Amino acid sequence: MRRGVVATAALAVSLALGVAGCGEVKEPRGSSQPQGASLRITLGTQEFPEGRILGELWRQVLAVNGYAVDLRKGVGPAQDLDEALKADEVDGYVAYTGTVLSVVAGEDPSGLDPEETYDAVREFYAGQDMVVSPMTPFENTDAVATTTTYAEEEGLTSIGDLADVSGLRLGARPEFEDLDLGLAGLRSTYGLTDVEFTPVELGEQYAALDRGEVDAVDAFTTDPALRDGDYRLLEDPERLFGSQNVVMVVGEEKLAEIDDERFLAVVDSVNELLTEDVMVDLNAAVEQGRDEESVARTFLRENDLLERYRG
Numbered sequence: 001m002r003r004g005v006v007a008t009a010a011l012a013v014s015l016a017l018g019v020a021g022c023g024e025v026k027e028p029r030g031s032s033q034p035q036g037a038s039l040r041i042t043l044g045t046q047e048f049p050e051g052r053i054l055g056e057l058w059r060q061v062l063a064v065n066g067y068a069v070d071l072r073k074g075v076g077p078a079q080d081l082d083e084a085l086k087a088d089e090v091d092g093y094v095a096y097t098g099t100v101l102s103v104v105a106g107e108d109p110s111g112l113d114p115e116e117t118y119d120a121v122r123e124f125y126a127g128q129d130m131v132v133s134p135m136t137p138f139e140n141t142d143a144v145a146t147t148t149t150y151a152e153e154e155g156l157t158s159i160g161d162l163a164d165v166s167g168l169r170l171g172a173r174p175e176f177e178d179l180d181l182g183l184a185g186l187r188s189t190y191g192l193t194d195v196e197f198t199p200v201e202l203g204e205q206y207a208a209l210d211r212g213e214v215d216a217v218d219a220f221t222t223d224p225a226l227r228d229g230d231y232r233l234l235e236d237p238e239r240l241f242g243s244q245n246v247v248m249v250v251g252e253e254k255l256a257e258i259d260d261e262r263f264l265a266v267v268d269s270v271n272e273l274l275t276e277d278v279m280v281d282l283n284a285a286v287e288q289g290r291d292e293e294s295v296a297r298t299f300l301r302e303n304d305l306l307e308r309y310r311g
Contacts, residue, residue, distance in 0.1 A: 040070070043090060044092075045073045049287070053296060054274075058270065059071040075090065092251065095121075095132070096139075097243060097244060111242070114243040118132075130251055131251075132250075133268060134268045136272075137245075137275050138222065138278070142220060143234070143236065143241065144162070145216065146215060147210075159234045170186075172218035177197045190240070206231065222280050227284075278299070282296075
């Protein structure tokens, strides 16, 4: 039977029932997958909830397939994770393709679609003796959001429309002001020159919009608030913010030790189900107070992934 992606309602019900605690995931009886040091791997994640959720999804699905995974959460942003892999502190990590291309490879991801970005990332890592898994269907990119009311009053549908707004107040995390994939890029790509920048801590941007302290904010496309609140994402026709699908990056040497074909197939059995709607649901569950271990377990159980992968 084809695996069905867990619906929002099913996820909510499972979480409300308080799905079993955060202990180790047990391998099903009858698995013939060998154990031992040769199947041990250390994975790292970014500091924010979505990165930790992805790490848990991989850890748990790999665990029931005989891999011993040491998951190190919150290692740092992309550059820190890349350096940790090169220093053999981790064997692999959660990566966003556009961020890898811009921050790690030093290339411009703007204007590239998901496939173009993935191909560029795969080529870059091949030269670093690293391999990337197949990418997720979902991507989590920066975006510009306003309230629906403000968008309708100003006739806004795309980011370029903001160039006609006099004295635009833009709220975003402090570093956004000087980034090419931030306000600096918005100025050069979309002509947003009449902008008053307001530093807003990550996670507080929607509250700042609601209080009328800013007119537009930097958002992320898998933010649960975008589904629940009265907000509108403005289109980015020039793809200033590039494409941000998720992949696992893993060292080539380590991958050769742990049955590379099977390992990547197990990882992809999760990745292929991660649509934007699914990721928003998972992020929302954590935002509402559930821990990422149980949220990941619920999703994997609902999609028959807490049993040995059979290809």
